[in-house]
Amino acid sequence: MSEKKQQVSRRQFLNYTLTGVGGFMAASMLAPMVRFAIDPVLTASTAGEMQAVVDVSEITTDPQRFDWTVEQVDAWYTSDVTHSAWVYKNENDEIVPLSPTCTHLGCSVSWAGNEDYPDQFYCPCHDGRYQKDGTNVADTPPPAPLALYEYEVRDGTLYLGQPVPRGGV
Amino acid sequence: MMKWEADDLPKYFEAKEYIDTVLVPLIPIQLSNEADSLKLANYQKTLQIIAREAERDFAGRMLLSPVYTYVQAASYQKEQERINQWIQLLFKEDFKHVFFLTFDVKWKKEEKGLDGTLLWLPGTVIENYQSVLTKKWINEQTSQLNELIKSFW
Numbered sequence: 265m266s267e268k269k270q271q272v273s274r275r276q277f278l279n280y281t282l283t284g285v286g287g288f289m290a291a292s293m294l295a296p297m298v299r300f301a302i303d304p305v306l307t308a309s310t311a312g313e314m315q316a317v318v319d320v321s322e323i324t325t326d327p328q329r330f331d332w333t334v335e336q337v338d339a340w341y342t343s344d345v346t347h348s349a350w351v352y353k354n355e356n357d358e359i360v361p362l363s364p365t366c367t368h369l370g371c372s373v374s375w376a377g378n379e380d381y382p383d384q385f386y387c388p389c390h391d392g393r394y395q396k397d398g399t400n401v402a403d404t405p406p407p408a409p410l411a412l413y414e415y416e417v418r419d420g421t422l423y424l425g426q427p428v429p430r431g432g433v
Numbered sequence: 434m435m436k437w438e439a440d441d442l443p444k445y446f447e448a449k450e451y452i453d454t455v456l457v458p459l460i461p462i463q464l465s466n467e468a469d470s471l472k473l474a475n476y477q478k479t480l481q482i483i484a485r486e487a488e489r490d491f492a493g494r495m496l497l498s499p500v501y502t503y504v505q506a507a508s509y510q511k512e513q514e515r516i517n518q519w520i521q522l523l524f525k526e527d528f529k530h531v532f533f534l535t536f537d538v539k540w541k542k543e544e545k546g547l548d549g550t551l552l553w554l555p556g557t558v559i560e561n562y563q564s565v566l567t568k569k570w571i572n573e574q575t576s577q578l579n580e581l582i583k584s585f586w
Contacts, residue, residue, distance in 0.1 A: 331572075346486070369448050369493025388583050389494035390451060 314416060314423035317349065323359060323422065327352040327375040327385075327396065332424075349413055349424055350375055350385065354397070362398045363411035363427035373410065385410065398430070435492050436485075437499045445496060454495040454582070455528045457549070458484045459516070459535040461505040473505065476536045476556045479571070483554070484534055486575040491582065498524070501533075509539055513546050520548040530585055534578075550585065552578060 272280075318330045327350040336345045350362045350373075364372040366387040373394060377386030384401065385394040393401040398410035414425035435445050435452060445452060460477050464470050481500070488497040501519065503512045520531055531549030533540070536556030544551045554574060559567050 346489070366493060369451055370444075371493040372490040387493075388579075388586070389491060 314414070314425045315347075317361075317422050317424050318351065320359070320417055320420050320422055323351055323353055325353050325355075327360075327362070329364065329374065347424075348372065350410075351422065352396075359415060359417070359422060360397065361413040361415050361422070361424055363413060365411065365427070366392050366406055367400065367408040367410065367429075368392045368405040435496045436488060437497065448493070449527065452494060452496055453528055454491070454530040454532070454586075455498050455524045456484060456487060456495055456532045456534055456582075457498040457516075457519070458500045459533050459537060459540060460500050460502050461537050462502055463505040465506075469505075472558055475558050478562075479556065479559055480534065480536055480554075482562075482571060483574055483578065486571065487534075487578055487582065490575075490579050494586075495582070496528070505537075509543050513543050517546075517548040530582075532582060532585075552581065554578070 315332050315334060317332050322328070329348055329350055331346055331348045333344050333346050336343055348364045350364055352360055354360050362385075364374070364385075366373050366389065368387065368390060371387050371389040373385040373387045373392070375385055376382045377388060378384075378391075378393075381393055383396060385396075385398070387393070387406070390405045392406040393404045394406065394410055395401065398412065400406040400409050409430045411427035411429045413427050416423050416425075435441050458480055460473075460480060462470075462473055462477075477500075484497055488495060501516055503515075516533070524531055525548075532552050533547060533549055534552045534554070536554055538553065538555075540547070540551055541553050557570070559570075561567060
């Protein structure tokens, strides 16, 4: 009689509760581990965000160097990393934000860095040179033009994203 | 970027023929007195920032060596011998220019015995690394340091 009334037997009840509690415990242990394992994936998107660099009114037709600092998270270690860009306005009034990283071996180039070439970017390491638009000068070591940053202008401020490499000549 | 890091070293070995300069930061430590320890820890951070900035500009020609750390109360004579041994064993063969970067003025007197060029900068305790003034100061230090290194090339 009484067995008929019991729709859930003691054994079933225990099975359900233990599976439920056990599953909850397993989930609470696994969730942080999964998060931990894919953490770099989750944070990677923030590194690609556009960074405010400079007020557009400061940009002239001569390339100027602007620096900005981003907090970079390398899994366990957070550090401030400084980035730079050489920015100017070309004759069509378009903003040209060039990466300073020499495409030869990664030194920083500077505008008019060599007195002999006042209208070029110059790399002090191995005498690499680039035209004002970033094109590498033939017969100097760099194999490709300087990279151009992704950029956008919001409320009069220049925002820069990632440098985009350009193909070699 | 050429630092003593697993990501950078393959680039170093690939481009070895172009890398002829090494920068070795010399950093003293001590723990006997709180005020001095704080000062040295602060100097260490600042010097590392300046070294990394210099490395950022000269990544394609300069290797930033791991820091040479020594106890401030130790004999500079002995440290100098050990530093020179580092240079002989690690860098002598492949590097034409060896630079030591330090805030420790005591090296100025031992300069001649060092197997490389000493770049001594007067240190300043920095309280706020984010301030505009600090950034400006570090930029100034870095650009003058870079000018100096360039003049040896």
